[in-house]
């Protein structure tokens with residue numbers, strides 16, 4: 083499955099070890115799949131996730147600034163578009179059905195887990211170069227792509243979270259994952275050569291990826307807690 087998202091992601095995912103499965107097979111994810119996730123946890127998560135996506139879009143915009151090629155710029159700009167004009171539509175629509183307006187979403191107070199994650203990613207990009215930023219952004223993009231695909235195949239037919247699953251399993255989101263995966267492979271080859279794992283930079287990139295994955299675990303924990 084991950085092969086379609088490129089070899090760099092496959093390698094970083096393997097390097098993250100069990101932290102990756104802690105993220106992709108989290109209790110929250112299992113609750114979406116079976117439909118047993120309490121609605122209050124889901125709504126709390128979605129409100130936080132809207133704010134997350136605002137800051138995540140800022141980080142992808144930084145990707146445009148840190149790009150070295152026009153192709154990198156196009157993919158980063160396209161990802162910002164996918165986030166603010168498409169993915170967030172799910173949050174707006176689902177929360178509207180709960181009586182929550184988009185203004186309320188935009189003004190929601192960030193949970194510390196949310197704050198920590200998005201600012202960690204932003205700092206990786208500000209402090210480092212394009213690859214540092216991409217290593218921190220990668221778990222978010224590809225993880226939800228993997229989760230959506232798996233849940234689409236295995237979900238309970240009566241799960242109330244079908245819209246969420248359809249969004250991340252759908253062609254539009256999967257296309258973002260494939261495009262970002264190919265761009266990441268090219269960006270890594272351009273800067274680190276054909277054997278990037280041998281580069282003195284690889285360990286630091288792996289660390290950023292694994293830390294961002296652990297922050298995803300914290301985000302699910304926060305959602306499950308509902309506070």
Ligand SMILES: Cc1ncc(CN)c(N)n1
Nearest residue numbers: 131134135222223226301
């Ligand atoms: C916390 C989190 N991580 C990833 C995604 C997928 N873009 C998301 N919406 N929220």
